Every structure is written in structure tokens, then in C-alpha cells.
Amino acid sequence: MADLTLVIGNKQFSSWSLRPWIALKQIGLPFREVLVRLRRPETKAEILNYSPSGKVPYLIDGALGIWDSLAILEYLNELKPEAELWPADRSARAVARAVSAEMHSGFAALRQHLGMDLKREPARGEWPSEAAADIERVQSIWAECRGRFGGHGPFLFGKFTAADAMYAPVVTRFHRYGVPLDPRLAAYRDAVLALPAMREWTEAAQREP
């Protein structure tokens, strides 16, 4: 039996931490949570206490430590294959990994100008054209996944998958910065926001000092 600990940053801001956390919750694997407050003088030393890579999120399973959200998601998929954290169909799975990897390495302008902030009151924000281009690309990814693979549920590939975990922080950004979405994509956004795990994370973020 796995003995899992997830080291994360503040829930208000740490979009990378949210991704494996919500995946763990969705597949129902129990885990301990260690939260390190970011952007403080002692942050680096505290992270190094747990994570020799100096990075969060960091998953500890016994003697094994894994950094990077995408690598953690792959590990969780192997720990509990029956949870189908990646879609069961090979084509859908390949596309799910592609859109997840694109999120993993891209969208710098979106991340810079619409930073995840779960204490922000939802209101229309402003952003430069590079961020607008990122937003359009996300919308086209969501529309394509929902259109091609989303028939059997409200998520990108029908059921909740790792791709939804990867885009969950983007969902909160679109919500908090009032990014206009067509009704199909708004329904997807709302499905993610309505997840019990998403609500639990958001409530905890709003209680942070």
C-alpha cells in the first residue's frame, strides 16, 4: 500500500501544487499534505527539508521522491491504473497527454498576466495581446477535446482525467478574471469549479493568512 505525502505551496497561489493535489483527491488515494508558504525568507530551506530537488509539488512515496506535476501524474496513474487518470482509449490518451504537456511548458503570458489568485473577487480583468493569444489557444484545446472526446461526461475527455487536473488552475483564472467563454466552454469551467475537491482547495485557500 502506498504511503503518500504531497508537499505543496500556498493554496491561494500555487497552481502547480493544485494539479497533483486535485488528481490525488479525484482518484481517491489517501495522502498526507505538507504545505510550505512560498515567497518567504525561510521558504527555500523549508522546501529542502522535504524535497531535495528544491521544488514543489513533490510527492513522497516511502523512499521515493518525485518532483514535477506531470511526472507525479504519471506515477499516480501507475499506482492506481483502474482510476483511469488518463483516458482508456489510446488515441484519447495520446491527445490528453499532448494537451497536458502543452500546458506544462507553455502559456507563459497567461500565467504571468492572469496569475492564479483564489482570493481575487471574480471581475473582468485586462490583459495584453500575448495573453489573449494564450487564452484563445486554451479555448481551442478545450473545444477540440470536448468535441472529439467529451461525449460521456462534463470533462475534457468525458470523465475527469489528468488533463483536467492540468487545466484546473486555468479554469480558476478564467473564472476570477472574467474571461468570456462560449456556453459549451463555460459549462466545462463550471463542472471543474463544482468538483468537491476544487471547492475544498478553494475554501482552504481563502482561509490562508
Added chain:
Amino acid sequence: MPARTLVIGNKAYSSWSLRGWLALKQTGLPFDEILIPLDRPESPAALARYSPSLRVPVLIDGDLRIWETIAIIEHLAELVPEAGLWPRDRTSRAHARAIAAEMHTGFAQLRRDLPMDLKRAPAPRAYPDPVAEEIRRVETIWAECRVAKPTGGPFLFGAFCGADAMFAPVATRLRSYAVPISAVSADYCDALFDHPPMRDWVAAGRAEPWIIEYPRP
């Protein structure tokens, strides 16, 4: 006619293409190659025919188009598990994926200031501290794998795997810009340059007619 096609950029410059290509070679699957010279007026239109994100590489497998190198490697690892694109041992596999993912999303300064350029005659270039820090991190990653003395070969986890494909372009940068590195790192870079598919790619890249002049940092 092979069932698969890999769409890549110029071999001299496209580090992402090299990663996907090395992984595909490792599977032994036959494939066609479509090479799109990058950084030319017609490049965006040519890319748009194949790549939803306008980036390379893209693997075309029947009706399926897979972009993003990491996703291509995962797909190939599933298609041909015996190719060993990920280590068999679960702990090593998790470690390999962590460093591959770190390469996928990180090392931005190194990639910007010391771009892959297989046509460059090896010569030093000055670089700022953040690049030096990223090079130290690369060497730490390699040392953590190599000092564990993996059996079965000279690569990060012994035999060539997806993590080696991810780091192969970094080895070319260290060599092209004559970066001083540890003996462990140098041995590992030599192993990558001796890897037969890598030799083929480097030779092809040097023979290409196209030149891209990067702005000097």
C-alpha cells in the same frame, strides 16, 4: 509505406525535433520524415498543415496527430514497451519522468543563450550567471543518475531511454559552446555522441543548406 510520420524542423537547430526523433528511432518502428525548415517566411503555413500548436515535432500515427515531445515519448513507450523508453523499475521510471519533465518545462535561459546549433564550430561563449546555474542543475541531475552506477550501459539509467532523448540537445550545447563540465558529465556526453542515431542526426544537421543566425545575447 510506414504507418508513421514524424514532422520535424531543421536538424541543425530544432532541439525538440531531435528529442522526438531519437525516441522514435529507439522503438525501431519504420517512419517517414517531413522536415520543415524553421524561421523562414513560409514556415508558419507549412507548420499549420501538421501541427495544431504550430510547433514541432508532431507524430502522425494513422488518424492521430500527437504534438509535444513528452506526449510522443509516452505514446511510443506504450506502443513498443520492449524498447525501454522508460526504465522497467518503477522507482527509476518515476525518476526518469521527473527529470524529463524538468527538462521539458525548464532551463529557459540555457535554451535562449546557448541555442542548439550543430553547424557551429565548438568555441566558448560568455553567458550570464542564471545560465551557469542551469548548467549546474543539469550536471547535478546527470550525476545523481550516473553515480548510482546504472547497469546495462552508459546512459542516465543504463540503456538509452526517454530521459536521454530529452537531454541529448543539452549535450550538443555544452559541446558547441565548449562549456567546462565534470568528468562524469563529459563521459555521458560522449556516450550520447557515440549513440548511432545521434551521429546520423548530427551529420544530417551539418549537411543542411539552411542557416539560422540567432541574435547574440
